[in-house]
Amino acid sequence: MSEKTTYLTREGRAKLEAELAELQTDGRKQVAERIAAAKELGDISESGEYEDAKNSQALLEGRIRDIKNMLSRAQTIEDGVNGKNVEEVRVGCSVTVRIDDEDEDETWTIVGSAEANPREGKVSNESPIGAALLGKRPRQKVTVQTPSGVMNLTIVKIN
Secondary structure, eight states: OOOSOEEEEHHHHHHHHHHHHHIIIIIHHHHHHHHHHHHHTSOGGGOHHHHHHHHHHHHHHHHHHHHHHHHHTEEEEOSSOTTOOOOSOOTTOEEEEEETTOSSEEEEEEEOTTTOBGGGTEEETTSHHHHHHTTOOTTOEEEEEETTEEEEEEEEEEO
């Protein structure tokens, strides 16, 4: 497994911890009940339900391991700049950018890959856009090679 740091906001850490607790309690209980019910049906060597339940158990345990691994390497980042005068983009900042040839500004929050959700305006620090913005300053122009082509941005402000 990767030993790189996982960047999480406080909210992201809390969500992962809640998911972990849910999987370790209710998730395991539900899978155990499915396995027991499948065993009661008879010959488990030919039981599709038993095999499906065991596969679910493997996926559940894999997710538990992944979350534990992420949390063990997690570094909590501050949301926003909390009134501080931040001069360059870093993980945890919100960045307002103007995309060339567009009239409206867009604001994205730079987060770790575990919390990235572009539909919510959360861009991973490892994505092409996030990586290109890191270390940049207001009024700086940035060219980003994305899967859909070249994107030219101007940083309006760091929130």
